[in-house]
Amino acid sequence: MEERFVLTDAxxxxxxxxxxxxxxxxxxxxxxxxxxxxxxxxxxxxxxxxRDLPPWFGKWNTVFKRYRDWVKAGVFQKLFEALSDEPDMEYAMIDGTVVKVHRHGQGAKGGPKARP
Known part of the structure:
Protein backbone atom coordinates (compact mmCIF):
# COMPACT_ATOMS: atom_id res chain seq x y z
CA MET A 1 0.00 0.00 0.00
CA GLU A 2 1.19 3.47 -0.78
CA GLU A 3 1.62 5.77 2.22
CA ARG A 4 1.23 9.12 0.49
CA PHE A 5 -1.43 11.11 2.28
CA VAL A 6 -2.96 14.37 1.17
CA LEU A 7 -4.13 15.25 4.66
CA THR A 8 -1.63 16.18 7.32
CA ASP A 9 -1.95 14.67 10.79
CA ALA A 10 -3.13 18.05 12.10
CA ARG A 51 -13.82 2.23 -11.15
CA ASP A 52 -10.22 3.49 -11.49
CA LEU A 53 -9.73 3.90 -7.73
CA PRO A 54 -6.44 2.15 -6.81
CA PRO A 55 -7.03 -1.11 -4.92
CA TRP A 56 -5.16 0.01 -1.78
CA PHE A 57 -8.14 2.29 -1.00
CA GLY A 58 -10.49 -0.69 -1.03
CA LYS A 59 -13.06 -1.98 -3.51
CA TRP A 60 -14.21 0.95 -5.61
CA ASN A 61 -17.89 0.07 -5.25
CA THR A 62 -17.67 -0.13 -1.45
CA VAL A 63 -15.84 3.20 -1.29
CA PHE A 64 -18.42 4.78 -3.62
CA LYS A 65 -21.38 3.52 -1.57
CA ARG A 66 -19.80 4.84 1.61
CA TYR A 67 -19.13 8.17 -0.12
CA ARG A 68 -22.78 8.35 -1.17
CA ASP A 69 -23.90 7.67 2.42
CA TRP A 70 -21.62 10.39 3.78
CA VAL A 71 -22.92 12.88 1.19
CA LYS A 72 -26.52 12.14 2.20
CA ALA A 73 -25.60 12.61 5.87
CA GLY A 74 -23.86 15.95 5.21
CA VAL A 75 -20.51 14.71 6.52
CA PHE A 76 -18.39 16.31 3.80
CA GLN A 77 -19.93 19.72 4.52
CA LYS A 78 -18.89 19.29 8.17
CA LEU A 79 -15.39 18.21 7.14
CA PHE A 80 -15.05 21.21 4.85
CA GLU A 81 -16.18 23.56 7.62
CA ALA A 82 -13.73 21.96 10.06
CA LEU A 83 -10.81 22.55 7.69
CA SER A 84 -11.81 25.93 6.26
CA ASP A 85 -11.07 27.92 9.43
CA GLU A 86 -7.36 27.88 8.55
CA PRO A 87 -6.91 27.94 4.77
CA ASP A 88 -3.49 26.95 3.45
CA MET A 89 -2.39 29.77 1.18
CA GLU A 90 0.85 28.05 0.13
CA TYR A 91 -0.54 27.01 -3.25
CA ALA A 92 -2.82 29.99 -3.93
CA MET A 93 -1.85 31.68 -7.16
CA ILE A 94 -3.19 34.02 -9.77
CA ASP A 95 -2.70 33.36 -13.46
CA GLY A 96 -1.78 36.58 -15.21
CA THR A 97 -1.39 35.14 -18.69
CA VAL A 98 -2.23 37.60 -21.45
CA VAL A 99 -2.71 36.38 -25.00
CA LYS A 100 -2.73 38.92 -27.80
CA VAL A 101 -5.23 38.56 -30.61
CA HIS A 102 -3.80 38.78 -34.10
CA ARG A 103 -4.76 41.95 -35.92
CA HIS A 104 -7.47 40.37 -38.07
CA GLY A 105 -9.16 38.56 -35.18
CA GLN A 106 -10.50 41.60 -33.36
CA GLY A 107 -14.14 41.47 -34.35
CA ALA A 108 -16.77 40.34 -36.81
CA LYS A 109 -16.64 41.67 -40.34
CA GLY A 110 -19.37 43.82 -41.77
CA GLY A 111 -21.92 43.56 -38.98
CA PRO A 112 -25.22 41.66 -39.25
CA LYS A 113 -26.31 40.57 -42.69
CA ALA A 114 -29.84 39.92 -43.89
CA ARG A 115 -30.52 36.36 -44.96
CA PRO A 116 -32.45 35.86 -48.21
Whole structure:
Protein backbone atom coordinates (compact mmCIF):
# COMPACT_ATOMS: atom_id res chain seq x y z
CA MET A 1 0.00 0.00 0.00
CA GLU A 2 1.19 3.47 -0.78
CA GLU A 3 1.62 5.77 2.22
CA ARG A 4 1.23 9.12 0.49
CA PHE A 5 -1.43 11.11 2.28
CA VAL A 6 -2.96 14.37 1.17
CA LEU A 7 -4.13 15.25 4.66
CA THR A 8 -1.63 16.18 7.32
CA ASP A 9 -1.95 14.67 10.79
CA ALA A 10 -3.13 18.05 12.10
CA UNK A 11 -5.86 18.26 9.44
CA UNK A 12 -6.92 14.70 10.15
CA UNK A 13 -7.17 15.45 13.87
CA UNK A 14 -9.61 18.27 13.06
CA UNK A 15 -11.91 16.23 10.84
CA UNK A 16 -11.78 12.81 12.52
CA UNK A 17 -14.46 13.64 15.13
CA UNK A 18 -16.93 14.45 12.33
CA UNK A 19 -16.49 11.12 10.51
CA UNK A 20 -19.13 8.41 10.57
CA UNK A 21 -18.28 4.85 11.56
CA UNK A 22 -15.89 5.55 14.41
CA UNK A 23 -15.50 2.94 17.10
CA UNK A 24 -18.34 3.53 19.55
CA UNK A 25 -20.74 4.94 16.93
CA UNK A 26 -23.99 2.99 16.50
CA UNK A 27 -24.07 0.66 13.51
CA UNK A 28 -21.19 -0.77 11.57
CA UNK A 29 -17.86 1.03 11.80
CA UNK A 30 -15.59 1.65 8.84
CA UNK A 31 -12.27 -0.13 8.73
CA UNK A 32 -10.18 2.98 8.18
CA UNK A 33 -11.83 6.39 7.91
CA UNK A 34 -8.60 8.16 6.99
CA UNK A 35 -7.91 5.80 4.10
CA UNK A 36 -11.50 6.26 2.91
CA UNK A 37 -11.23 10.07 3.01
CA UNK A 38 -7.88 9.87 1.22
CA UNK A 39 -9.55 7.71 -1.46
CA UNK A 40 -12.28 10.31 -1.96
CA UNK A 41 -9.61 13.01 -2.20
CA UNK A 42 -7.76 10.89 -4.77
CA UNK A 43 -10.93 10.78 -6.92
CA UNK A 44 -11.41 14.55 -6.54
CA UNK A 45 -7.75 15.30 -7.29
CA UNK A 46 -7.43 13.08 -10.37
CA UNK A 47 -10.93 13.38 -11.80
CA UNK A 48 -10.89 9.64 -12.44
CA UNK A 49 -14.03 7.52 -12.44
CA UNK A 50 -14.71 5.45 -9.31
CA ARG A 51 -13.82 2.23 -11.15
CA ASP A 52 -10.22 3.49 -11.49
CA LEU A 53 -9.73 3.90 -7.73
CA PRO A 54 -6.44 2.15 -6.81
CA PRO A 55 -7.03 -1.11 -4.92
CA TRP A 56 -5.16 0.01 -1.78
CA PHE A 57 -8.14 2.29 -1.00
CA GLY A 58 -10.49 -0.69 -1.03
CA LYS A 59 -13.06 -1.98 -3.51
CA TRP A 60 -14.21 0.95 -5.61
CA ASN A 61 -17.89 0.07 -5.25
CA THR A 62 -17.67 -0.13 -1.45
CA VAL A 63 -15.84 3.20 -1.29
CA PHE A 64 -18.42 4.78 -3.62
CA LYS A 65 -21.38 3.52 -1.57
CA ARG A 66 -19.80 4.84 1.61
CA TYR A 67 -19.13 8.17 -0.12
CA ARG A 68 -22.78 8.35 -1.17
CA ASP A 69 -23.90 7.67 2.42
CA TRP A 70 -21.62 10.39 3.78
CA VAL A 71 -22.92 12.88 1.19
CA LYS A 72 -26.52 12.14 2.20
CA ALA A 73 -25.60 12.61 5.87
CA GLY A 74 -23.86 15.95 5.21
CA VAL A 75 -20.51 14.71 6.52
CA PHE A 76 -18.39 16.31 3.80
CA GLN A 77 -19.93 19.72 4.52
CA LYS A 78 -18.89 19.29 8.17
CA LEU A 79 -15.39 18.21 7.14
CA PHE A 80 -15.05 21.21 4.85
CA GLU A 81 -16.18 23.56 7.62
CA ALA A 82 -13.73 21.96 10.06
CA LEU A 83 -10.81 22.55 7.69
CA SER A 84 -11.81 25.93 6.26
CA ASP A 85 -11.07 27.92 9.43
CA GLU A 86 -7.36 27.88 8.55
CA PRO A 87 -6.91 27.94 4.77
CA ASP A 88 -3.49 26.95 3.45
CA MET A 89 -2.39 29.77 1.18
CA GLU A 90 0.85 28.05 0.13
CA TYR A 91 -0.54 27.01 -3.25
CA ALA A 92 -2.82 29.99 -3.93
CA MET A 93 -1.85 31.68 -7.16
CA ILE A 94 -3.19 34.02 -9.77
CA ASP A 95 -2.70 33.36 -13.46
CA GLY A 96 -1.78 36.58 -15.21
CA THR A 97 -1.39 35.14 -18.69
CA VAL A 98 -2.23 37.60 -21.45
CA VAL A 99 -2.71 36.38 -25.00
CA LYS A 100 -2.73 38.92 -27.80
CA VAL A 101 -5.23 38.56 -30.61
CA HIS A 102 -3.80 38.78 -34.10
CA ARG A 103 -4.76 41.95 -35.92
CA HIS A 104 -7.47 40.37 -38.07
CA GLY A 105 -9.16 38.56 -35.18
CA GLN A 106 -10.50 41.60 -33.36
CA GLY A 107 -14.14 41.47 -34.35
CA ALA A 108 -16.77 40.34 -36.81
CA LYS A 109 -16.64 41.67 -40.34
CA GLY A 110 -19.37 43.82 -41.77
CA GLY A 111 -21.92 43.56 -38.98
CA PRO A 112 -25.22 41.66 -39.25
CA LYS A 113 -26.31 40.57 -42.69
CA ALA A 114 -29.84 39.92 -43.89
CA ARG A 115 -30.52 36.36 -44.96
CA PRO A 116 -32.45 35.86 -48.21
Missing amino acids: QWAKIEPHCLGKVGDPGRSGLNNRLFVEGVLWIARTGSPW
